[in-house]
Amino acid sequence: MTLELKNDQIEDLSFDDIDELINPRPEDNDFDAVVEAAISRRGFLGGVVAVGTGAFLTGTGLMSGQARAASPFRFEPVAATSADTITVPKGHNWYTLSRWGDPLFSDVPEFDGATRGTAATQARAIGDNNDGMALFSKDGKHVYVFNNEYTNRKIMWGNNPDGKAASDDDILKGKMAHGLTAMEVAESDGKWAIVKDSPLNRRVTPDAEMEITGPARGHDLVKTAADPDGVKCLGTWNNCGNGRTPWGTYLACEENFNGYFSGPTEDYEVSPELARYGISGKDWGYGWAKIDERFDVSKHPNEANRAGYVVEVDPFDTNAMPKKHTALGRFKHENAEVVIAGDGTVVVYMGDDERGEFLYKFVSDNKYVEGEPTDNLLTQGTLFAAKFNDDQKGEWLPLTEESVGMSRAEISIHTRQAASKAGATTMDRPEWVASNPLKAEV
Numbered sequence: 001m002t003l004e005l006k007n008d009q010i011e012d013l014s015f016d017d018i019d020e021l022i023n024p025r026p027e028d029n030d031f032d033a034v035v036e037a038a039i040s041r042r043g044f045l046g047g048v049v050a051v052g053t054g055a056f057l058t059g060t061g062l063m064s065g066q067a068r069a070a071s072p073f074r075f076e077p078v079a080a081t082s083a084d085t086i087t088v089p090k091g092h093n094w095y096t097l098s099r100w101g102d103p104l105f106s107d108v109p110e111f112d113g114a115t116r117g118t119a120a121t122q123a124r125a126i127g128d129n130n131d132g133m134a135l136f137s138k139d140g141k142h143v144y145v146f147n148n149e150y151t152n153r154k155i156m157w158g159n160n161p162d163g164k165a166a167s168d169d170d171i172l173k174g175k176m177a178h179g180l181t182a183m184e185v186a187e188s189d190g191k192w193a194i195v196k197d198s199p200l201n202r203r204v205t206p207d208a209e210m211e212i213t214g215p216a217r218g219h220d221l222v223k224t225a226a227d228p229d230g231v232k233c234l235g236t237w238n239n240c241g242n243g244r245t246p247w248g249t250y251l252a253c254e255e256n257f258n259g260y261f262s263g264p265t266e267d268y269e270v271s272p273e274l275a276r277y278g279i280s281g282k283d284w285g286y287g288w289a290k291i292d293e294r295f296d297v298s299k300h301p302n303e304a305n306r307a308g309y310v311v312e313v314d315p316f317d318t319n320a321m322p323k324k325h326t327a328l329g330r331f332k333h334e335n336a337e338v339v340i341a342g343d344g345t346v347v348v349y350m351g352d353d354e355r356g357e358f359l360y361k362f363v364s365d366n367k368y369v370e371g372e373p374t375d376n377l378l379t380q381g382t383l384f385a386a387k388f389n390d391d392q393k394g395e396w397l398p399l400t401e402e403s404v405g406m407s408r409a410e411i412s413i414h415t416r417q418a419a420s421k422a423g424a425t426t427m428d429r430p431e432w433v434a435s436n437p438l439k440a441e442v
Contacts, residue, residue: 015150015256015284023278025355029426030388037390097144097185097192102126104183104194104201116159119172123203128156128177132242132335134250135185136315143200143315145182145250147239153285171287178237180204180252182315202318204252206235206288210311213379214327215408221305222326222413226294233306233324234294240353241335241432243310245346247374250313253333255353257307259284263298270297276416277331278354279304305413310336310350312378325378328362329399329415334431337442340368346377349442351430358419359386359430361396383411385424397422 013021075089086094101111103125111117117125127148136143151174154163165171184198195201210233216222223230236254243251258278263270268281279297289295294303308330314320328336331352339347344367350360364381368374384396397403397419399411404421411418435442 015259018259018284019256019278019354022280022282023275026426029356029428031425031427034388034390034425038392041390095191098126098181098183098194100126100128100177102194104181104196104198104203106196114159116156117173119169119176122173122176123205125203126183127179127181127203127205128152130181131240132253134242134244136244136248136250138248138316141200141316142185143182144185145180145242145252145313145315147180147242147252148178149238149240149255151177151286165287168291171291174286175207175237175288175292176203176205178206179208180236180239180250180313182250182313182318200316200318204236204311204313204322206237208235208322210234210236210322210324212306213323213325214412216305216326216330216412219409219413221302221409224294224300224302224306236311236322236324237307239311240333243336243338243348245312245338245374245378246340246368246370248314248316250315251336251338252311252313253336253350254308254311255332255334257332258304260286260288261295261297261304262289263296268298271301273414273417274301274304276414277304277308305330308332310348310378323378326409326412327379327381327383329360329383329411330413331357331360331415335433337433337435339435339442342440344368346381348378349433349435351427351433352416353429353431355429356426357416357430358424359427359433360384360415360419361386383415383418385419385422387423388425394425397424 075091078087078089081087088094101117103110105124108121108124128151129149131147131149133144133146136145153174156174156177157163157165157170160166182200182202184195184200185192186195212222212231212233218230227233236252237260238254238256239252240255241253245251260283261279262283263281266282270279274297283289294300297304309324309326310328310333312323312325328348328350332354334351334353337349341347346364346368348362352358361384362381364377366376366380368377383399385399386394387397388394399418399422401407404411404418406418433442
């Protein structure tokens with residue numbers, strides 16, 4: 001496929017638009033048809049669409065007057081304004097906690113607006129474009145962990161006349177702005193601030209070493225020249241939403257990982273398996289393959305099979321290697337909603353944020369018991385995909401060797417294909433999943 005898409009055009013497009021041009025998605029999806037059929041059968045869509053013990057709320061009920069109960073907060077409403085600032089109610093204040101480029105360590109220079117820093121400084125400073133985040137507290141210490149999903153390239157390289165990378169270090173700087181930031185924060189004189197040089201401060205970049213867990217660990221599809229055993233990979237990037245576990249770890253969700261791989265030419269033809277995930281001969285303009293050949297799919301096609309997972313990070317153990325949990329499936333993860341079921345098993349709800357894809361849940365084989373080891377809770381279990389029916393009910397379809405004719409490792413790597421084989425309901429970009437803490441409802 002030849003792409004008439006120049007780098008200048010890329011700068012003006014969203015990542016979703018770029019994906020649509022490179023890998024067009026179907027305009028229609030099964031879920032819309034289910035809703036239309038339900039409406040025609042009942043004249044309206046009210047109540048809930050139930051899937052197993054979880055309920056997916058839709059329709060007029062969510063917008064009822066009862067749902068819009070008076071706010072428990074007591075403050076004057078904020079009027080609409082076009083002022084270039086943050087506006088808060090009377091009696092409240094705001095201030096900046098951290099910004100892109102703020103150093104985490106005292107031996108890193110403060111952000112330089114003229115140069116925008118270097119790859120070396122960026123690797124030890126706050127990353128770009130925060131998305132999912134969570135605050136963790138333990139033994140009087142407070143650690144913020146947040147995703148650095150992507151970079152605004154024209155700003156990252158705004159020190160150059162054309163706003164483009166002028167050197168390998170520029171490309172590497174953009175790369176180092178991705179990943180995760182973990183920083184200790186503390187309150188002093190009524191304000192919170194970064195604790196510079198804290199041993200809990202760290203960046204988890206696209207070059208950080210990670211452990212591959214679950215069914216795909218050691219499988220031929222994740223083995224590379226650099227990792228012939230298929231057990232360790234480098235880095236995480238384009239992390240969108242997040243999750244947190246009851247045992248105090250952070251879950252970063254890799255979403256649009258495909259936009260960083262490229263081939264020797266824009267029309268380089270990748271395998272159907274990679275194409276299903278939007279990977280092609282053209283990247284989104286980051287140019288990582290120019291400085292790191294693992295992003296060249298013609299040389300290392302299996303490298304792309306090592307991205308697209310949920311990554312677990314321990315905020316209070318910087319020596320613990322982050323874990324890519326393949327048992328939770330490989331797709332464009334938005335967030336990971338973790339709940340403990342009534343029987344003690346761990347359930348993780350996840351959406352694949354691309355049109356025509358699916359809604360998933362993972363159920364652990366083992367049970368969570370506070371204080372006991374948790375290493376196997378996100379590595380051993382069953383992945384399910386959601387099927388909706390027009391009678392406002394549905395079911396969770398298990399993705400198993402018996403149901404889809406694929407090995408557990410293949411299901412973990414080619415999860416989209418497995419869900420298609422199982423007959424799950426295609427969706428219009430299912431993103432964030434939230435659970436009700438008071439009853440079995442999501």
